[in-house]
Amino acid sequence: MTRLTKDELFTKIEDTRAATPKLRARDVAEKLGISEGELVCAGLGRTATRLKGPWSEVITGLGNLGEVMALTRNHAVVHEKVGEYANIEFSAHGGIVLNHDIDLRLFLSHWHFGFAVSEDTRSGPRRSLQFFNRDGVAVHKVYLREGSNAEAYDALVAQFRHEDQDSLIETSPVPAPAADRPDTEIARDDMLADWAALKDTHDFFPLLRKHKVGRQQALRLAEGRFAQRAPVDAVTRVLEAASASGAPIMVFVGSKGCIQIHTGPVSRIEPMGPWINVLDEGFNLHLRTDLVADAWVVRKPTEDGDVTSVEIYDAAGDLIVQFFGERKPGMTERDDWRSLVAEAVLGQGVAA
Incomplete structure (x- = not known):
């Protein structure tokens, strides 16, 4: 779609949601021809706060949130787990969260954009942290639950708040994998x-x-x-x-x-x-x-x-x-x- 300003894009997103209220964020983005990361970013100053890394430090801070819901998905499967972030370690090759409930293998070279998101839903306010690849595709999301530590969430968002809370992110395609050899x-x-x-x-x-x-x-x-x-x-x-x-x-x-x-x-x-x-x-x-x-x-x-x-x-x-x-x-x-x-x-x- 033609490059829009943040406010123009936000209005277009809201109009699309009003016309098709059951569509999820990923589907709204697809309908508008943008990435989900760009859709979230359009809410800066309203529903979203842009974050900055180091992402390893942000992830370490998730250990202070208590019980949350972790979500990882690809285009065909959504995987949701409730638990706490604990036993977090990082190396030159990536990171690991090794808890019984929240069990993750992290590849931080694909973590390019991060946002704190606050949404009004049919079941009430919902707060989350959402992370995206350079093409704007989601790599991981963390949702607060009723028993989560909201003060720790606010402190984490304040600590890693990006200095630019107005510009739309610039996404770029991820190269397609090479074709198999014969x-x-x-x-x-x-x-x-x-x-x-x-x-x-x-x-x-x-x-x-x-x-x-x-x-x-x-x-x-x-x-x-x-x-x-x-x-x-x-x-x-x-x-x-x-x-x-x-x-x-x-x-x-x-x-x-x-x-x-x-x-x-x-x-x-x-x-x-x-x-x-x-x-x-x-x-x-x-x-x-x-x-x-x-x-x-x-x-x-x-x-x-x-x-x-x-x-x-x-x-x-x-x-x-x-x-x-x-x-x-x-x-x-x-x-x-x-x-x-x-x-x-x-x-x-x-x-x-």
């Missing part, structure tokens, strides 16, 4: 040998980089040995089977700048149109089943034995969600998870 250029036997020698699930991404192979391309090349195609309704199968059996699972959802993890059982599974939802106390998941193109069951060797995941991809080949059985380093994989995958996902007998 399968014939991949040293498949060497890749499979390295796959067989994996010691930890975290070694899988370095394996992909070493062999310059795409993630789903690697699964195709490993099909029959370490990977097996699954039905496209694998998400629903996993969630309904986990709910019925009580088997605790792990649910990984990532944006460019954050991976958010749920660990534990799931109970209330509700389909609604194209969405499959988990509506549990402390954990909500909302996934667009119509955006699922491929599903795989993947096996990765580790020092603790094989680890099995169910991986879900969209039509572009992007990973949108992963499922594991609940597990900690040093523990072997749960038998109930292996049985769930074999029976509910693959329609086989109990895994050996």
Whole structure:
């Protein structure tokens, strides 16, 4: 759309919301041809305060807020967890929040813009901290709850308040990932040998980089040995089977700048149109089943034995969600998870 002033854009956003009140912020932005980050920024001086980094220090400050709701999403899945930010650490490669409820892996090179947002909703005022990539796509959001420390929130916003509270942000496109090389250029036997020698699930991404192979391309090349195609309704199968059996699972959802993890059982599974939802106390998941193109069951060797995941991809080949059985380093994989995958996902007998 034509470049507008902040006030002009805010008016256009309000008019769009008035005409289509049920649209979420992301959908309003898409309707107007702008990013969600630009939509939020248009509220400067009204509904939003722009923040500045260092983002690692902002995230550390989240530990003072008490109980909040953390939200990470991509275009197909929304992952919401209630808990506290604790056990926060940073290194040259990123950050980690290692709490049972709020469990995050952070990639701060994708955190470019931050805002404190105050909105009036049908359920009352809602305050949040929202962070965006350089293209204006959300990487992570934190919402206050009734029991949150509002004074700590105000202090955090004051401490990291950006000096410019008037200008619209300047977004820029994120380069598209390089196309996969032809399968014939991949040293498949060497890749499979390295796959067989994996010691930890975290070694899988370095394996992909070493062999310059795409993630789903690697699964195709490993099909029959370490990977097996699954039905496209694998998400629903996993969630309904986990709910019925009580088997605790792990649910990984990532944006460019954050991976958010749920660990534990799931109970209330509700389909609604194209969405499959988990509506549990402390954990909500909302996934667009119509955006699922491929599903795989993947096996990765580790020092603790094989680890099995169910991986879900969209039509572009992007990973949108992963499922594991609940597990900690040093523990072997749960038998109930292996049985769930074999029976509910693959329609086989109990895994050996």
